[in-house]
Amino acid sequence: MDMRTYLPRFAAIALAGASLLAVTSAQAKEITVWCWDPNFNVAIMKEAGARYTKSHPDVTFNIVDFAKADVEQKLQTGLSSGTADALPDIVLIEDYGAQKYLQSFPGAFAPLSGTVDYSGFAPYKVELMTLNGQVYGMPFDSGVTGLYYRKDYLEQAGFKPEDMQDLTWDRFIEIGQQVEAKTGKKMMGLDPTDAGLVRIIMQSAGQWYFDKEGNTNITGNAALKAALETVGKIMSANIYKPAAGWSDWVGTFTSGDVATVITGVWITGTVKAQPDQSGKWGVAPIPALSIDGATHASNLGGSSWYVLESSAEKAEAIEFLNAVYAKDVDFYQTILQDRGAVGSLLAARGGAAYGEADAFFGGEKVWQNFSDWLAKVPSVNYGIFTNEADTAVTAQLPALSQGTPVDEVLKAIDAEVSAQVQ
Amino acid sequence: MNNGSARIAGAIVTYGFVGLMAFLSIFPFVWMLLGATNSSIDIIKGKMLPGSALATNISTFFTQVNAPLVFWNSAKIAILATALTLAVSSLAGYGFEMFRSRRRDRIYSALLLTMMIPFAALMIPLFIMMGKVGLINTHLAVVLPSIGSAFVVFYFRQCTKAFPSELRDAAKVDGLKEWQIFLYIYVPVMRSTYAAAFIIVFMTAWNNYLWPLIVLQSNETKTITLVISSLASAYYPDYGVVMVGTILATLPTLAVFFFMQRQFVQGMLGSVK
Numbered sequence: 001m002d003m004r005t006y007l008p009r010f011a012a013i014a015l016a017g018a019s020l021l022a023v024t025s026a027q028a029k030e031i032t033v034w035c036w037d038p039n040f041n042v043a044i045m046k047e048a049g050a051r052y053t054k055s056h057p058d059v060t061f062n063i064v065d066f067a068k069a070d071v072e073q074k075l076q077t078g079l080s081s082g083t084a085d086a087l088p089d090i091v092l093i094e095d096y097g098a099q100k101y102l103q104s105f106p107g108a109f110a111p112l113s114g115t116v117d118y119s120g121f122a123p124y125k126v127e128l129m130t131l132n133g134q135v136y137g138m139p140f141d142s143g144v145t146g147l148y149y150r151k152d153y154l155e156q157a158g159f160k161p162e163d164m165q166d167l168t169w170d171r172f173i174e175i176g177q178q179v180e181a182k183t184g185k186k187m188m189g190l191d192p193t194d195a196g197l198v199r200i201i202m203q204s205a206g207q208w209y210f211d212k213e214g215n216t217n218i219t220g221n222a223a224l225k226a227a228l229e230t231v232g233k234i235m236s237a238n239i240y241k242p243a244a245g246w247s248d249w250v251g252t253f254t255s256g257d258v259a260t261v262i263t264g265v266w267i268t269g270t271v272k273a274q275p276d277q278s279g280k281w282g283v284a285p286i287p288a289l290s291i292d293g294a295t296h297a298s299n300l301g302g303s304s305w306y307v308l309e310s311s312a313e314k315a316e317a318i319e320f321l322n323a324v325y326a327k328d329v330d331f332y333q334t335i336l337q338d339r340g341a342v343g344s345l346l347a348a349r350g351g352a353a354y355g356e357a358d359a360f361f362g363g364e365k366v367w368q369n370f371s372d373w374l375a376k377v378p379s380v381n382y383g384i385f386t387n388e389a390d391t392a393v394t395a396q397l398p399a400l401s402q403g404t405p406v407d408e409v410l411k412a413i414d415a416e417v418s419a420q421v422q
Numbered sequence: 423m424n425n426g427s428a429r430i431a432g433a434i435v436t437y438g439f440v441g442l443m444a445f446l447s448i449f450p451f452v453w454m455l456l457g458a459t460n461s462s463i464d465i466i467k468g469k470m471l472p473g474s475a476l477a478t479n480i481s482t483f484f485t486q487v488n489a490p491l492v493f494w495n496s497a498k499i500a501i502l503a504t505a506l507t508l509a510v511s512s513l514a515g516y517g518f519e520m521f522r523s524r525r526r527d528r529i530y531s532a533l534l535l536t537m538m539i540p541f542a543a544l545m546i547p548l549f550i551m552m553g554k555v556g557l558i559n560t561h562l563a564v565v566l567p568s569i570g571s572a573f574v575v576f577y578f579r580q581c582t583k584a585f586p587s588e589l590r591d592a593a594k595v596d597g598l599k600e601w602q603i604f605l606y607i608y609v610p611v612m613r614s615t616y617a618a619a620f621i622i623v624f625m626t627a628w629n630n631y632l633w634p635l636i637v638l639q640s641n642e643t644k645t646i647t648l649v650i651s652s653l654a655s656a657y658y659p660d661y662g663v664v665m666v667g668t669i670l671a672t673l674p675t676l677a678v679f680f681f682m683q684r685q686f687v688q689g690m691l692g693s694v695k
Contacts, residue, residue, distance in 0.1 A: 038653065070652070080546050
């Protein structure tokens with residue numbers, strides 16, 4: 001056998017292999033979107049794309065779904081490497097992380113102020129994507145919070161739906177003690193490794209781990225202090241069922257073991273997934289703190305769309321987001337009905353789906369209520385290090401449950417966060 | 423008597439420990455199998471018995487995931503990466519052991535040192551390189567960085583030490599060229615080494631996650647590991663469907679392992695000719 005007869009064959013095979021592996025590049029007017037969750041963000045973006053393609057037949061959409069952490073990893077790598085063609089046209093970013101990307105990669109995202117009329121959106125959603133007077137994203141789903149409660153359990157304990165409106169946290173805990181005494185049910189599920197409740201309470205009083213300038217705001221943060229005190233009281237009053245992780249926490253109310261759930265509106269679908277509990281639930285505003293600036297409205301989670309400055313289809317992508325997400329009220333009815341998604345466009349409440357009375361909640365117009373609260377969520381600056389601060393709070397929750405004074409807990413959180421931020 | 427009871431106590435401790443370890447390694451696998459037959463809600467509730475949702479989970483998986491495409495992508499990457507890695511790295515291992523030179527060991531140490539660099543540090547430079555040559559979002563970009571594997575070179579060099587040099591001398595006397603010795607003598611004799619390396623490299627390539635995640639950009643190029651990651655990170659993951667995906671993703675590595683295991687043993691017996 002001669003080597004010379006082999007070589008051309010090897011070369012041919014290698015070439016054929018390479019062309020097999022190559023993927024044809026994108027067509028002219030294709031908008032590529034990166035997001036996570038096939039049943040939520042991906043499905044919603046497909047719906048939005050389909051609506052736009054109807055009026056703009058030359059524009060098609062390529063919605064690529066990755067896990068949330070994977071989208072972040074890819075975005076980070078793409079932006080750090082400066083390889084522009086490695087990035088999509090539109091990317092979904094979680095609200096808590098928005099400032100991190102906007103500040104770490106100046107010029108990477110296209111400002112949309114001037115094109116989009118932001119006065120139509122919930123103010124807190126606009127605030128979190130604003131940097132140096134420019135607004136960068138298209139506000140998407142909201143995590144406006146509510147107090148979901150079991151009417152049947154509370155009635156047994158002697159409370160009517162009127163008694164659940166506009167509570168204070170102290171009153172909430174009192175009710176919890178009576179519910180347990182009369183029904184044997186705990187008031188709520190609580191995962192001691194999740195700082196979500198602390199964040200909800202803190203934002204309801206208009207503060208965050210960082211002030212408007214982005215400086216750490218922990219030891220002097222009255223809302224954070226009151227939030228930690230409240231969680232401490234819930235723990236010492238023992239009105240909660242402990243949960244190990246998210247799935248376990250969801251199990252506390254799907255199984256009917258607890259009387260209330262306090263979290264973002266996106267939980268509605270999970271609550272309603274138990275048909276045997278239909279008619280037994282009500283929704284009220286969350287309890288308020290008794291400090292200055294306290295409100296009954298807050299937020300947990302949520303994300304928004306951002307257009308990459310380097311995108312070849314930048315203008316078209318902005319036009320698309322503006323046409324659907326900032327103007328199409330009917331779109332918001334569809335995604336609410338099909339996916340349980342509550343957007344941040346305030347005008348959406350005027351549509352049919354938002355006006356519907358929900359039999360699962362005993363005929364309450366829950367979407368109208370959520371929409372009311374959405375407009376009232378206090379604006380805060382999520383800053384660059386929300387996740388780091390959150391980790392620090394979580395690490396101190398066990399100390400809090402063991403009765404460590406709140407001021408000491410705050411100092412420990414502050415020390416941890418300051419070390420991370422520098 | 424005393425001696426006997428001590429032996430029994432020893433056995434209890436030994437078997438207890440072995441049993442515990444076996445439980446720890448088998449439990450996730452059993453849980454995965456049970457999970458595939460249950461609905462997501464039952465899994466969250468911690469149900470530990472077989473359920474009736476297997477058919478639903480399977481059909482949901484196949485409607486949500488373009489299974490033939492993602493499995494083809496994974497298989498293409500794993501097979502190409504394995505074939506190229508074995509070809510390149512075994513040649514290198516052979517070369518390092520067979521040919522003496524003054525710089526050999528220094529180059530070899532430098533090669534081994536590259537194993538110390540975590541992949542996260544190489545990721546961005548590698549990504550920029552792939553961007554420059556226009557390979558982003560191609561499977562070639564996933565395969566190429568893996569084929570010069572320092573570990574596999576090291577493995578082959580160590581195993582080559584056991585290769586009888588008389589065979590090479592005899593082949594030389596018979597007039598074989600170096601590449602013929604490698605192809606006709608070394609490769610067949612080292613079958614067991616190739617089989618073991620095949621298992622290691624194939625499993626690594628099949629399960630590879632971070633680099634494909636970074637370099638693959640579209641639904642058409644994604645591998646099964648990326649798809650499962652996406653399914654599992656939904657706000658409300660359907661765990662039953664995730665379990666079906668995980669089982670399907672495990673099958674090829676299991677098959678390779680069981681198949682190659684036999685080759686492995688045969689190779690071991692056949693290597694002493």
